[in-house]
Amino acid sequence: MTRVLNTLSRRRFLQSSLVAGAGAGLATGMFGHSAFAATSTQGGTLRGQLFADISNLDPAYWTSASDSLVMACLFVPAFQFDPHSDAFTPKPLAFKSYEIVDDTHVAFELNQGIMYSGEFGEMTAKDVKFSFERIGDPANDSPYQGDWAQLDHVEVTGKYTGTIVLKAPFAPLFTSTLPTPSGMILPEAAFKAVGGKFTTEPPVTSGPYRIKEWTPRTRLVLEKNPDFTLYEPAFDILDLTPIEDNKTAELGFEAGDLDYAQSAISSIPRYEKNPPKDGHFVFSTGLNYNWMGINQDNETLKDQRVRRALQHAISSEVVVEAAYLGAAKSCAGVIAPGLIGHREENLYGYDPDKARALLAEAGVNGLNLTMSIQQTAEDLAAAQVIQALLADVGVTLEINQYESGTFWSLGIEADGDSWKDVQLFLLSFTMQPDPSWATAWFTSEQVGVWNWQRFSSEEYDKLNADAQVELDSDKRDQMYVKMQDLMEESGDFVFLNFEPVGSLVRNGFDEVLRPDGIPQFEHFKKV
């Protein structure tokens, strides 16, 4: 879901552009200062925020969303998410055409004339085979091996044609494998030239942009690749600045140093009411899902009636309203709107009387609990509201804040015994646009790893495995909804919300954002 807010009329925009343009010329002449030059869109440069510096651009080993954003500019994946669609609609990019032969065979034909930089020639089906099999090969230890876990091999049938042969049907193939870095195609020769791996200096590029200049943690400048023919990128230069803190990026935008930035969550209500000067604000609902987890193996919380009482005691609407100041809505699951498996209704809503009755039935009186959270304003506000709501049913809650590194080890068995003491906690996970990414962390196998609730259900595990190979969308949808029912029925989860994403875009630039607010810089346009 995305909505755009802009209070600037066309006339005001033209007036301000003229004034700003004159001012920019004067100021740039005087100071060479880009804050003044920022209001000019001349020169075909887009200055954007990168959420972190690049750290690994290898499709098999990338580490962050920033890596993936930049890789989309440098390399060509088999598919991309349609930049003109409001939904996650996969659309062939390197592939000219494809045919689903049967559940385990996908025949494809590459576009001709996709040229690699340097001496690496044209993209061929052999490169497809190399790239996909490289990630799927367990010997290569790729963290993204799961994206190609069902890949048997890629059969090359011609210079530009081949068939992806799977061991079993694999539903996420078109939603979170082929349109993501796992679907990017690079030549084997380039890897051989650098000893098999690279990090931030790719030996080859083929996408709409190529790296012009990279100053670590300072700046990444991409320039248009003249050999790229699949579509016409609008900007000659993408000038990307790594800024982890969205509040800083927001100030950079307001000062005119950036044409695109993400706003801090706390600023979303303000920008929704008053869009930034010389810019517009775009609201999106992210894929990140937030929830309150309850550790069912903790001695105090072993009785399901106690956990159910906590579910009834908490109004997720009130919690989310307080934490996000109206910028987000409460949710009923872990799969975002617009994706297969999105769930609309919770099973156990806010009912403090029922909560009190369940606690009495369980023989619990004067319950004292702890909640572990990270040091963010949103988590603290949410925890304080939960504290007040629980106090209303006679539960005393102590809030423990941790810095992120410490927090993320609390429930992991391999990191010590702290998981035993964890009771309630606020968590947020990110995902790719396929429901399998959301549910994978709550299987029995994940207990003590990322499943801190220690929720364990054979039915859930089976559904999770079956849904991966179910190609019928309706059936798949029902399976994922059922899995979220099981999660809630366990008493281990209180679903809160999907993370709101606010984007600030300078007037004169036409942003292209995925439905979850992630920018597709390679598709940004000038108005």
Add this chain to the structure above:
Amino acid sequence: MLTYMLKRIALSVVVVVIVIAALFVMIHAVPGDPVRIALGPRASEALIAAYRERMGLDQSLLVQMLKFYVAILHGDLGQDVISSNPVLTVILAQLPDTLRLIGGAMIVAVVPGILLGVFSAIHRGSVMDRLTSILSVSVMAVPSFVIAIYLLLFFSIQLGWFPAIGAGRTAPEIVWRLILPSLALGLAWIGYTARILRASMLEVMEENHVSTARAFGLPERRIMFNYVLRIAILPTITVLGLGIGQMLSGAVFAEIVFGRPGIGKLVFDAIIARNYPVVTGTVLVTTVFFVFVNLVADLLIAWLDPRVRNDLAK
């Protein structure tokens, strides 16, 4: 003097060794797994174990520490867990920006600080002296990150005079983008420098050699700058030497608020990500830098103060 220098250098080496040992113990005492962070949540347990082994993180703390010391002797500070680049390269890429920032902050602190200190001492009890005193204490009480935010909001957002983020590429751009962060970091030190210098000057002005100079009829300006300031500046040099350490930690805020690169922000991010090699490497480099600056400050004092020189000669 040479023996003194050698002793101070040896002491500096000991300080560095102890700091690294303490750091190793501290960062390993904090929970959090750098391998899981580096590989992401989708990594299998087998992959995590292999990676841990490759990074040497499966070995005991003592072994890791000894290996680190040996590696330092070979100029190797390890490998960045996330980017796989050599830590030394990562740090050296960030160091110039932080040094520029601290240099800028020093100029902000020292030039007006000394002028105000001298003025207040000479015009002791005047309205200006009292005003300087009140302003100094007021600014000293405000944390540098608060100053940073207000400078940013006023001069960048409101007035649009300065850019809000980045460090710049060309020399004019670099200087231009250095002004607000340097002010944020150095402003509180103006008052500090001024107060210390004022107190020190007032003390020196009461000494016999100053009275003697006056008795000989030397001009007051010459007495102040050649006889008073030369001695009175010594405590300020010591304090500024120590202040480098505070500025290094203050640089973290300035670099985050102003979206600047630098080792302050580098180490902050590395701690959050449990990127141990970068944390230890950065702390090693900053410790060496801090120890070096203080060594220079001590030698400068020995050079400026004949009494210290004479003591060392004995």
